[in-house]
Amino acid sequence: MVSTRSNQAQELLQEKGMVRAHELARIGVAGDTLQQLLRSGALVRISRGLYAAPDRALNEHDQLAQLAIKHPHMVFCLLTALQIHGLTTQAPHEVWVAITPNARAPQGSYPPLRIVRFSDPGLQVETISLDGVVRIPVTSVAKTVADCFKFRNKIGLDIALEALRDAWRQKKVTMDELWESAQLCRVANVMRPYLESLA
Structure with a gap:
């Protein structure tokens, strides 16, 4: 048995x-x-x-996978999403996650969480496989860049600009995707001069 x-x-x-x-x-x-x-x-x-499984190989994203499994209502965003997408040289000391305004925030987890409340964190979310098996929800590249501009006072404008340049240079986004995300996040006027400089 x-x-x-x-x-x-x-x-x-x-x-x-x-x-x-x-x-x-x-x-x-x-x-x-x-x-x-x-x-x-x-x-x-x-x-x-x-x-x-006992023979499971550990990798650098193991803690993110554990968080995603324990808290399936969370979406990885901002600096953590930049790190997952390979768009930053920064190593965040907190895991940035988005939850809905009425969702209960997880308590006492390691690594420490930086919680951002989005009206709809499911908007423009993709599921990425980290180790070939465990899949985690993360904001799309375009949404992540737009969110960086939206929260530029918390994370810094320099990080938002670096994310925009890297995403464009690595061809991970199109101008249409960036513009659509900028409008959804209500930062189109803020991002417009930077988007025009890329085109």
């Missing part, structure tokens, strides 16, 4: 990379069975309620 549950757990881990305790419980791996799999080494506990 345990070997069947172990096989089911391994299949789920192959599919998702990391799984939450309630996902394991759904396939019948809970309580004593879960403890047996942990003792036998078939599963490894990464953090509270989060499990992975």
